Amino acid sequence: xDFHQAPPRLTNTFHSDPLLEKTLKKRLPPDxxxxxxxxxxxxxxxxxxxxxxxxxxxxxxxxxxxxxxxxGERVDQIRMSAGWTQLEAAAATEGIVATAYERNEGEWSRVxxxxxxxxxxxxxxFVSCPLAMTDGAARAIELYxxxxxxxxxxxxxxxxxxxxxxxxxxxxxxxxxxxDVSGTETVARKSSAQNGFDWQLNGVKWFTSATTxxxxxxxxxxxxxxxxxxxxxxxxxxxxxxxxxxxxxxxLRLKDKLGTKALPTAELRLTGxxxxxxxxxxxxxxxxxxxxxxxxxYNSICSLGxxxxxxxxxxxxxxxxxxxxKKLKDLPxxxxxxxxxxxxxxxxxxxxxxxxxxLGKDECGTATEKERTxxxxxxxxxxxxTGKKCVEACSEVVESFGGAGYIEDxxxxxxxxxxQVLSIWEGTxxxxxxxxxxxxxxxQAAPVLAEYLQTEGARYLATPKxxxxxxxxxxxxxxxxxxxxxxxxxxxxxxxxxVAELIAGARLVS
Numbered sequence: 001x002d003f004h005q006a007p008p009r010l011t012n013t014f015h016s017d018p019l020l021e022k023t024l025k026k027r028l029p030p031d032x033x034x035x036x037x038x039x040x041x042x043x044x045x046x047x048x049x050x051x052x053x054x055x056x057x058x059x060x061x062x063x064x065x066x067x068x069x070x071x072g073e074r075v076d077q078i079r080m081s082a083g084w085t086q087l088e089a090a091a092a093t094e095g096i097v098a099t100a101y102e103r104n105e106g107e108w109s110r111v112x113x114x115x116x117x118x119x120x121x122x123x124x125x126f127v128s129c130p131l132a133m134t135d136g137a138a139r140a141i142e143l144y145x146x147x148x149x150x151x152x153x154x155x156x157x158x159x160x161x162x163x164x165x166x167x168x169x170x171x172x173x174x175x176x177x178x179x180d181v182s183g184t185e186t187v188a189r190k191s192s193a194q195n196g197f198d199w200q201l202n203g204v205k206w207f208t209s210a211t212t213x214x215x216x217x218x219x220x221x222x223x224x225x226x227x228x229x230x231x232x233x234x235x236x237x238x239x240x241x242x243x244x245x246x247x248x249x250x251x252l253r254l255k256d257k258l259g260t261k262a263l264p265t266a267e268l269r270l271t272g273x274x275x276x277x278x279x280x281x282x283x284x285x286x287x288x289x290x291x292x293x294x295x296x297x298y299n300s301i302c303s304l305g306x307x308x309x310x311x312x313x314x315x316x317x318x319x320x321x322x323x324x325x326k327k328l329k330d331l332p333x334x335x336x337x338x339x340x341x342x343x344x345x346x347x348x349x350x351x352x353x354x355x356x357x358x359l360g361k362d363e364c365g366t367a368t369e370k371e372r373t374x375x376x377x378x379x380x381x382x383x384x385x386t387g388k389k390c391v392e393a394c395s396e397v398v399e400s401f402g403g404a405g406y407i408e409d410x411x412x413x414x415x416x417x418x419x420q421v422l423s424i425w426e427g428t429x430x431x432x433x434x435x436x437x438x439x440x441x442x443x444q445a446a447p448v449l450a451e452y453l454q455t456e457g458a459r460y461l462a463t464p465k466x467x468x469x470x471x472x473x474x475x476x477x478x479x480x481x482x483x484x485x486x487x488x489x490x491x492x493x494x495x496x497x498x499v500a501e502l503i504a505g506a507r508l509v510s
Contacts, residue, residue, distance in 0.1 A: 188233065
């Protein structure tokens with residue numbers, strides 16, 4: 001009789017993840033934990049039933065760009081699967097975005113949201129991407145929007161009703177630059193419109209996710225404004241008119257990407273697209289930074305979720321695959337390989353949920369000045385470290401499946417391709433390392449980090465590993481003072497990884 005390998009099986013991802021329950025129960029007030037745990041149990045079950053089915057449908061039925069109707073009329077429709085639509089609706093119903101803004105759990109609201117997103121992302125076909133930009137847009141409007149934006153757009157972005165819920169795009173990238181937006185060529189011209197959309201935008205946005213969203217936040221340069229990033233302003237646009245036709249937006253093409261194929265990513269031409277100025281003229285980069293600070297936290301959480309799903313599948317496979325007369329989980333070398341991945345994962349988990357809590361405290365007005373400085377400094381390094389580590393872990397998991405892992409319909413190869421974007425979106429490793437340097441210099445974050453590590457992280461600094469990492473950080477900073485900015489930039493990547501390891505280690509043993 002032919003042998004047939006039993007496949008790995010997933011169970012409720014809340015119950016199968018003891019770290020999530022252990023950590024949240026330890027950190028949260030009892031009443032908050034009691035409320036959250038019931039909801040997380042429900043979401044963990046959806047993640048391996050309905051959501052998993054819908055995400056698989058979205059991966060099979062990929063977005064299709066329909067530029068013209070049968071009679072040659074330009075329509076620029078993007079057809080999405082029913083699975084994608086159901087996943088968006090589920091995100092609204094479960095409050096993936098809304099939880100953070102209802103703030104029913106006070107400073108722990110972002111931690112609550114992080115746990116929901118952590119369970120949702122691996123079964124979302126990357127609907128989590130437009131959710132990140134939706135959340136970021138809500139925060140930017142909360143901080144800088146006028147009364148009309150707060151009354152209309154903010155209400156839609158934070159709705160729990162799928163019929164009124166909106167997602168948002170974040171359109172920054174142009175051909176001339178990705179992370180460097182100083183050369184942005186999109187021009188904003190004042191118009192005579194009376195409905196508040198009194199600007200028209202003209203230009204090409206080279207890489208735009210969430211093209212099926214109802215709105216977008218984007219950077220443009222008003223006519224006559226100075227060149228460079230100082231001349232940029234932040235704008236808001238609604239993509240479609242009441243008849244659901246794009247408002248002077250032409251979809252040039254959908255991008256053919258390495259992964260995240262269920263997510264529609266497009267190149268757009270704006271030809272007089274009506275828009276509203278967000279806040280005062282200028283300061284666009286500062287305003288939109290409030291948006292991508294949120295998306296970087298999302299990126300860290302999604303990296304965790306992707307990593308956890310990969311490990312769950314690796315352990316499940318190790319429980320059903322027999323080699324050399326034993327299950328893989330009973331082979332010492334295989335077991336220690338997976339346990340090492342779990343150790344790194346635990347550190348990443350602690351680091352990411354620490355940042356989520358700091359963000360929640362900042363938004364609720366309970367953060368101290370030092371905690372706000374910590375948030376500014378740790379957000380970029382949490383994103384770069386978790387993104388990079390997730391790719392490494394997914395690669396190891398593909399290998400742990402042997403030849404089966406290299407076969408597309410097994411599913412873990414796709415996880416590796418998808419994971420690669422997590423180290424690119426919202427700033428590559430090098431870009432975020434330099435952003436961390438700016439936090440050290442402009443926000444005077446170095447002494448705040450040092451104080452945190454020497455107090456909250458004292459136990460970790462007392463370990464040989466922690467002591468060695470801390471000494472190397474001090475040495476790099478001292479050499480930077482001696483040798484100048486260029487030297488410090490050349491070491492920014494190493495410095496960022498070391499500080500991420502230190503804070504993660506400190507959190508793990510606290």
